[in-house]
Amino acid sequence: MALTGLLTIMGTIVAGALLLQWVAARARRDRVVESQKIPFLGGSAPQTHAWQRFHVRYYSMTLLFIAFEMEMMFMYPWAVVYVAEGVKALAEMGMFLAILTVGILYGWREGIFRWQ
Amino acid sequence: MTTIALTAAWVAFLLGMAWYVAVLDGLWAAAREGRSPRAPLANPLYRCATMLRHQSNLTEAPDLLNWRLAPALYAGLAGTGVALVPFSSTNVLADLDVGIVWWGAIEALTVVIVFLHGWSANSQFGLIGAYRYVAIGLPVMLISMFVLIATALPAESLAIPKIIESQRGFWNVIRQPVGLPLFLLLGLSLSFRGPFNYADSADVAGGTAAEVSGAPRLVWEFARLAMLTAVAAVAASVFLGGYLGPWFPGPMWLVLKTAAVLLVLVGLSHQLARISPSRMMTLIWTVLLPLSFLHLVWAGVLAL
Amino acid sequence: MLERLAARAPVPVFVAMGRDRAPAVERLLQSADIDVTATPRHASILLVAGRVRDSDQAYLDRIHDQLPHPRATFWWGDEQGDDVDEAQRAASFDDPVISLRALYRNLISGAHASETHRLADEPPAPWRGKGDHGQGGEGMMGGVPYGRMMPMPPTPDIRDGLALDVYTTQIGPFMPYWPAGLVLEVTFQGDVIQSAEVVHPPYPPRDVDRVPFDRLLHETTALAQVERARAAHHLVCIARVLSLVGLPTLSRRAQILAVRVRANERVAIEPLRKAAARAGLRAALAPGLGRIDDRLARELGGPAQRAAGDAIDDRSDNPTYTRLDFTPVTQTKSDCRARLAQWFNEAEQALALVSAAPDAMMDQGALVEAPWALRAPPIDYRVTELLPGLEWSEALLVLNSFDSAALCRMAPLEVP
Numbered sequence: 001m002a003l004t005g006l007l008t009i010m011g012t013i014v015a016g017a018l019l020l021q022w023v024a025a026r027a028r029r030d031r032v033v034e035s036q037k038i039p040f041l042g043g044s045a046p047q048t049h050a051w052q053r054f055h056v057r058y059y060s061m062t063l064l065f066i067a068f069e070m071e072m073m074f075m076y077p078w079a080v081v082y083v084a085e086g087v088k089a090l091a092e093m094g095m096f097l098a099i100l101t102v103g104i105l106y107g108w109r110e111g112i113f114r115w116q
Numbered sequence: 117m118t119t120i121a122l123t124a125a126w127v128a129f130l131l132g133m134a135w136y137v138a139v140l141d142g143l144w145a146a147a148r149e150g151r152s153p154r155a156p157l158a159n160p161l162y163r164c165a166t167m168l169r170h171q172s173n174l175t176e177a178p179d180l181l182n183w184r185l186a187p188a189l190y191a192g193l194a195g196t197g198v199a200l201v202p203f204s205s206t207n208v209l210a211d212l213d214v215g216i217v218w219w220g221a222i223e224a225l226t227v228v229i230v231f232l233h234g235w236s237a238n239s240q241f242g243l244i245g246a247y248r249y250v251a252i253g254l255p256v257m258l259i260s261m262f263v264l265i266a267t268a269l270p271a272e273s274l275a276i277p278k279i280i281e282s283q284r285g286f287w288n289v290i291r292q293p294v295g296l297p298l299f300l301l302l303g304l305s306l307s308f309r310g311p312f313n314y315a316d317s318a319d320v321a322g323g324t325a326a327e328v329s330g331a332p333r334l335v336w337e338f339a340r341l342a343m344l345t346a347v348a349a350v351a352a353s354v355f356l357g358g359y360l361g362p363w364f365p366g367p368m369w370l371v372l373k374t375a376a377v378l379l380v381l382v383g384l385s386h387q388l389a390r391i392s393p394s395r396m397m398t399l400i401w402t403v404l405l406p407l408s409f410l411h412l413v414w415a416g417v418l419a420l
Numbered sequence: 421m422l423e424r425l426a427a428r429a430p431v432p433v434f435v436a437m438g439r440d441r442a443p444a445v446e447r448l449l450q451s452a453d454i455d456v457t458a459t460p461r462h463a464s465i466l467l468v469a470g471r472v473r474d475s476d477q478a479y480l481d482r483i484h485d486q487l488p489h490p491r492a493t494f495w496w497g498d499e500q501g502d503d504v505d506e507a508q509r510a511a512s513f514d515d516p517v518i519s520l521r522a523l524y525r526n527l528i529s530g531a532h533a534s535e536t537h538r539l540a541d542e543p544p545a546p547w548r549g550k551g552d553h554g555q556g557g558e559g560m561m562g563g564v565p566y567g568r569m570m571p572m573p574p575t576p577d578i579r580d581g582l583a584l585d586v587y588t589t590q591i592g593p594f595m596p597y598w599p600a601g602l603v604l605e606v607t608f609q610g611d612v613i614q615s616a617e618v619v620h621p622p623y624p625p626r627d628v629d630r631v632p633f634d635r636l637l638h639e640t641t642a643l644a645q646v647e648r649a650r651a652a653h654h655l656v657c658i659a660r661v662l663s664l665v666g667l668p669t670l671s672r673r674a675q676i677l678a679v680r681v682r683a684n685e686r687v688a689i690e691p692l693r694k695a696a697a698r699a700g701l702r703a704a705l706a707p708g709l710g711r712i713d714d715r716l717a718r719e720l721g722g723p724a725q726r727a728a729g730d731a732i733d734d735r736s737d738n739p740t741y742t743r744l745d746f747t748p749v750t751q752t753k754s755d756c757r758a759r760l761a762q763w764f765n766e767a768e769q770a771l772a773l774v775s776a777a778p779d780a781m782m783d784q785g786a787l788v789e790a791p792w793a794l795r796a797p798p799i800d801y802r803v804t805e806l807l808p809g810l811e812w813s814e815a816l817l818v819l820n821s822f823d824s825a826a827l828c829r830m831a832p833l834e835v836p
Contacts, residue, residue, distance in 0.1 A: 006196045049177065072220065115393065
């Protein structure tokens with residue numbers, strides 16, 4: 001019920017914003033000329049397209065991020081039953097966090113947090 | 117309240133708070149520069165009009181669908197974020213059982229959307245802004261989720277209304293003091309302002325917005341303000357007790373608390389310098405994230 | 421209705437710095453009615469400050485065409501063509517804000533027609549395909565998509581999956597927070613610079629900064645004038661760095677201070693310095709960023725040399741200064757932080773000298789240190805050796821930690 005509400009809200013705003021952009025583009029008579037389309041490089045013209053296999057220098061960091069993201073997934077139901085489960089739940093979470101913290105330390109030593 | 121009235125309140129809240137942030141920006145900047153502000157209340161509207169009067173730009177071979185979709189999706193996410201926040205104990209536009217999970221999705225999707233916005237323009241500075249932002253946006257998201265889950269522990273629920281109800285004794289900002297400062301960093305990061313402005317900063321000639329002009333730019337800038345509002349509203353609910361408070365009606369408390377959080381956020385975005393992306397990444401992973409772990413353990417011990 | 425609201429907005433202006441007779445552009449920032457934008461796409465008016473080099477005219481045309489409609493050009497400086505409308509020009513010593521606002525209002529209401537494009541309305545190369553829709557061509561893309569190649573890795577085997585693409589482009593003279601006039605051909609791998617080459621050298625120091633020092637060669641000049649010019653120059657350099665580290669309000673404050681210093685007002689730099697320190701300026705500049713070795717610092721001279729620790733200053737031999745107990749300020753390490761601190765210290769020292777001796781005069785030809793090094797001989801070192809391996813924002817910080825004279829010597833045009 002609330003989910004459909006949220007999706008409706010999302011859809012309405014997206015549709016409205018797209019409509020605004022479309023209407024504003026149609027309202028002007030002047031079209032965008034080819035020389036206007038040159039991407040901004042301080043006045044120079046580019047030689048190639050900008051789309052490139054961009055060197056994602058933090059790629060190793062994203063792998064560690066995935067690990068933490070999975071921990072987050074685990075924590076969603078954990079948070080709901082935590083008080084009922086008591087100290088056992090706290091211990092489990094502590095262990096999980098400790099293991100992942102070792103991961104952060106290892107990564108830090110390996111230099112994945114530098115702009116390689 | 118009926119759904120219609122609630123929807124109207126939500127629209128008024130979004131637009132009003134976005135305008136309020138723009139006004140605060142102008143006032144704060146004027147104070148820092150040592151001059152009197154220029155038409156403080158109307159200036160945001162004037163600048164909206166300027167943006168609308170501009171032509172919508174195109175580049176040579178952009179990904180036009182994603183380029184126009186990105187600001188719209190960003191605004192949509194911000195709108196749903198505000199819809200999750202209850203105005204009073206019986207009035208919430210979207211009473212979701214797992215509001216925190218939806219909020220996590222908002223944060224993840226925002227990173228994707230900001231990246232798409234920079235990538236679609238097929239311009240090198242847009243690409244640089246987009247890639248830098250992802251490196252910072254991802255770990256900040258982790259911090260915020262740990263902090264939010266810490267607030268869910270005493271409430272035994274992931275729903276924001278229940279989290280507010282669990283604060284009838286003490287506000288979470290008192291029980292879990294580190295949570296609010298860490299969550300404010302998320303606010304700065306999701307709308308890439310101030311020290312977290314890696315996406316749209318002036319050193320990359322406007323970054324993801326370098327090639328954008330006209331109505332798409334207006335939607336993008338509005339979406340940034342709306343996202344900041346959403347984060348402030350959630351912070352006010354989850355740490356400061358939302359509509360809880362004596363003497364005044366609930367909705368008024370929510371508005372006051374959100375306005376106060378927004379004041380702090382605007383102040384932080386003007387007062388702090390931006391460090392280089394790799395150093396910020398190291399700082400987040402080695403200092404702030406372990407801090408959020410400790411905070412979670414603290415909250416867990418307290419909740420038992 | 422929209423027009424009336426838009427006409428009251430601050431005027432979005434993109435500034436293109438010229439080489440000769442450039443006015444002090446920081447005067448624009450005194451008025452809140454002008455918004456200096458970071459990209460021409462956000463601007464309505466292209467402000468050409470001074471006279472642009474002939475070799476830069478093509479770049480200027482490209483920038484002009486990148487502004488969205490409604491757009492107009494405004495020339496601020498003493499040299500323009502004869503056919504420039506009165507509403508679109510201002511002399512160097514004038515304040516152009518009122519004219520800019522009027523021009524903008526007329527643009528919005530339609531009274532002033534939006535300027536048409538200067539470059540040809542053609543894609544850089546037509547789609548080279550065979551069929552009616554460009555299909556059936558040769559090569560990996562089936563043609564040349566929109567006239568531009570895709571960036572390719574520098575290996576003979578085009579699609580070797582292990583080599584990452586490099587992106588080579590010229591970065592032009594009119595970038596914001598970029599040494600004015602410098603055109604570099606930069607090769608990126610991602611956002612890290614792999615190599616750079618100078619295509620056009622940067623501009624020498626502005627006339628407005630040089631005037632008191634040139635005047636000293638011919639006539640008796642007041643010490644106050646010389647030192648005020650120094651403080652103003654350093655404040656403008658500091659303002660650029662402040663903008664780059666994400667403190668635009670402090671940057672604007674620094675530039676307004678520079679304008680007031682030149683207007684012979686009493687100002688204090690200490691509050692600005694404290695505000696910048698509180699904002700975390702030192703943390704924003706990594707220690708060791710832009711480190712130059714002592715040999716290069718000695719060859720550069722000027723503030724860069726003093727930032728490296730050598731207390732060499734021409735003013736130490738000037739009797740007017742020695743009477744005021746002048747000693748050169750130095751820093752210890754010669755990195756970006758040190759050069760920025762050197763600018764702050766020298767500006768404060770300059771203003772202290774002004775208040776200590778407001779009426780002191782110096783004879784013509786007296787020896788005085790300019791805000792930059794006056795040494796002419798070319799040096800071997802190139803700024804393009806400092807840049808490889810730096811991420812883009814760090815590269816900008818390094819470039820902006822040198823004044824324009826030092827950059828001129830470090831980035832000359834290579835004669836093949």
